[in-house]
Amino acid sequence: MSLREQLDVRPAEDAHLVLRRATVLDPVAGIDSVHDVVIRSGEIAALASPGEAETDGAEVIETEGLHAFPAFFDPHVHLRTPGHEHKEDVETGTRAAAAGGYCGILAMANTEPPVSTAADVSALREQARAGASVPVGFLATVTKDMRGAELTEMVELCEAGAVGFSDDGLPIIDAGVMRRALQYQHLCGGNIALHEEDPRLSMGGAMHEGPVSAALGIGGIPSVSESTMVARDAALAGYENARIHVQHLSAAESVEIVRAAKAAGVRISAEASPHHLCLTDEEVRSLDPHSAKMNPPLREERDRQALIEGLRDGAIECIATDHAPHQPEEKDVPFEQAAFGVTGLETAFATLHTELVLPGTIDLGLLVERMAGGAEPFDLPRPTLAPGSEANVVLCDLGAEWTVGEDGYESRSANSWCAGRTLTGRVLMTVAAGQVAYRLRSFSLGVAA
């Protein structure tokens, strides 16, 4: 089972590399030492003793002092295709993913029109095979055109290759419809990823409800608008013995509900985004829509701490960027009018390394584990460096400092929440599904032996 077989990617030459003296860290596989990483025919052929691997015609890269991790997997990306290709498309979005160290991503279905038919899925898969730098999976909507009323033809969608289902961008408001989808999952399979929000509690708000929204006079989205829906759907999933994946957790209460549901045996998984792990609603005081407007909103420090605790104890198994490209005219407007969402693929690892690992809040190993944790909830193989596996490798320089946006972006959009920030830790190279998907331009290559 490999990402190349299960997802879609533009075919390229199999990587044939030796990463000489790399510091190899794969906590799930129990690997944490210096090796020559030998990649041959698209597989991790061996983790040899440092300096001792046979080169055998491979490109040899001197990587002493650099780190090799299992490449990352993002289960929550907006490729904006079809309909909003001026923001992102399959090619630019997967280039951004490759530059961020990802070996696979899942694309959301809230496009225009939404991905609701087998033909939509087939057309996207074809685009991915023609132009995707890293393997992509496509989710289909749960309800027809995301109207929240009728289910899509989920069996046919699965047969066409939809990896799972989501109405992301919108919640499924009707509990009865949600329940039917969960019942139907026993027939069609496929995890259901949920944007949890009760719009009757959000009431058109633009930021987290609390002292900062009170001070700014901006309509608040209360934590309970998320947590009550997480609680409802955890209960429904338990009742129907179905599987759900809760997207972009933001509130402490939601983390607690997911944790309790897991303890009670509910089949529930959850993700958190880099911006929710790094920022709080204090950021909104700037009234800058570029860095602080997203849905769910940035919440309070206690919420951020709860998300971090969720990463530690496994209540949250993966980090997902919710990469949401927008063009400048949708962000160069007053805060309340601006579009929700920020990009994140190219900066996720560096922001979390800078904000959480370097200050000692979490271990590097935990970050690496959670960055690759987004595949398993969708029945995809977790990227690993264990010999014999498909080569999904990211090479990082943990000491490299860089300023976000100074060299532009691979993404078509520039609405990064951390634009202009100086980060520590940079992706130098990504191998995805056995193919070299990315090399940093300034990263000098070693001499072929």
Next chain:
Amino acid sequence: MKHLLSIEQLSRAEIESILDRAESFAEVGRRDIKKVPTLRGRTVVSLFYESSTRTSSSFDLAAKRLSADFVSVKAAGSSVEKGESLKDTVATLSAYDPAAIVIRHPYAGAAQMVAGWTEAAVVNAGDGKHEHPSQALLDVYTLRRRLGSLDGVRIWIVGDVLHSRVARSNLIAFAKMGAEVTVCGPPTLIPRGIEELGCDVSYSLDGIEEAEVVYALRMQKERMSESFVPSLREYAACFQIDTRRLNPRQLLMHPGPVNRGVELSGEAIDSPQSLIAEQVAAGLVVRMAILYELLAGGGASTPAAEGEGSQPTPIGTSA
């Protein structure tokens, strides 16, 4: 001070300096010729995306009293209706090289964004439910004239605090000037966490007798349909300020326009303790002081020191 974007950005000393200057303009206003040449040859543009009577007319008159050229652009009937973005509109107006842009906009942070797009000084004349700093300054001015100082003065702000930029700016301004502020209204119209701005919260008028000043807010009719309160009748029964609830030593204020019989009773509005007309009069001199501070201030002489003597020089008189 380059822009006036919020009360939050001002120190007590800056507030006092604007109010002192407003006092000297009040002096000018009592003369036959009420105009001074301070801003002659300079342009003030007002850009209003929401309807306004008091604020727009007083900025208009303030600019003219200072001899500035004044251009008023309203969203209705302008290129805004044709879909032009705020950024492009500001770029267009900036091409006239205005000294100041006075902006009112239905969304928070609009004035601040405009300040990033133009060389002109920007005055926030109301941004969404965020701030309305010139209103707060004129209210502090009105109270200071009446009471001398706001130190230790107890002020209750009553009504729809949730949707009110006046409530936010005034609460911050009153607190900066040393007053003790309580916000009061139905729990559905008091924003969660407002007490962190340094005020007390009350969900009923019980205890309002302690206040020296009662500041009532406009209750908008559309709040009923959104279920913030069940009816105007019940709102008035619980929160209307009338002459029975107002004791004779309390001062009454309101930013206008008033819904008679809703937040205030007719007698209360017309009672001698009402400062509503004084607030409107203060609006003119305070807005003159704001424009002066931004365009001619920053270490420049006070209007009273201009010309030969200690008084501002009226236009048309030989100095």
